[in-house]
Ligand code: SF4
């Protein structure tokens with residue numbers, strides 16, 4: 001074994017020990033080779049039926065208390081789910097002009113008729129065609145929000161996020177802030193938020209708090225999260241800024257992990273939600289729901305705390321997917337690739353696509369690579385990159401799959 005590789009493995013062993021992941025190399029599950037990973041347990045329990053929200057928490061200083069498990073609508077296909085969610089006690093709905101192939105806001109609008117005043121509706125500075133650039137004129141940003149109001153059939157948004165905020169430049173883009181101030185004056189948007197789930201997440205969220213401009217932060221938050229995030233959430237809480245967690249299932253690959261028992265698959269989502277809401281500084285979480293069984297399964301975790309069995313389950317999940325993650329800051333394989341591909345970047349985009357469901361963003365980043373630097377060549381390569389990966393990742397296969405996922409095709413955009 002090369003010295004560098006041994007050193008890296010030793011370093012990982014120490015890190016794994018620190019995390020309590022002593023058996024990190026015990027598992028070699030070939031996990032998720034499916035394109036759409038099901039998020040729902042196959043083993044729905046009778047006691048989940050009709051589950052309701054059991055806990056509400058303050059959303060910072062907005063004066064609103066939100067359901068600890070709330071409705072994300074990125075895959076919504078039916079206004080009835082919105083009605084059912086509200087009947088079950090969900091009072092916070094997260095939507096965006098570009099969700100559900102640009103139909104989410106319409107479904108939400110239909111579902112909230114007759115009960116708008118009891119609900120907190122969050123949308124994004126965005127259009128049905130996608131994110132707005134930082135230099136979008138103020139009038140266009142305001143027109144985009146007017147479009148949201150029209151589709152939602154409401155006079156105001158409770159919250160509007162600067163969407164997919166991957167840099168401080170985007171966070172503090174003057175045009176977004178001017179548009180928000182004018183819309184607030186007109187009574188069309190009440191609070192300003194930021195949503196982020198990129199590697200710059202910690203920097204962006206800290207800057208959002210420093211600026212004093214934001215009322216709510218929404219970010220990816222799950223077990224084994226970014227190291228600084230718990231401190232940022234605590235600081236937000238102390239500053240009267242709400243924190244809404246998203247991407248709480250860390251890829252939601254539990255249904256296809258061959259080393260998971262049926263019982264483990266059944267309780268994974270609830271364990272993950274309990275872990276997130278175990279942080280008292282979190283206002284609540286949003287999770288995509290588009291079917292009644294999801295309402296049953298997910299809401300059953302409302303108001304519950306994670307116990308020892310939940311934590312053990314989450315730790316096992318972490319171990320099982322350890323062989324799927326390309327480690328940030330590694331780069332050991334880069335010199336082995338005859339085509340000189342940016343392997344670490346491409347696998348990161350692929351993780352955004354699959355793990356964080358940031359499909360459009362990931363595909364756009366991939367499309368920016370020069371054509372000779374894409375993973376198109378990997379399918380026919382003997383993959384020397386694989387021999388040098390200290391984490392034994394199936395790099396060649398992952399690269400070929402990344403190319404398949406990330407390439408623009410008429411049917412996927
Ligand atoms: S499989 Fe792809 S990334 Fe790996 S060495 Fe071959 S061309 Fe490079």
Ligand code: SF4
Nearest residue numbers: 326327330331333389
């Ligand atoms: S594929 Fe393996 S060797 Fe290459 S950057 Fe990722 S973790 Fe490191």
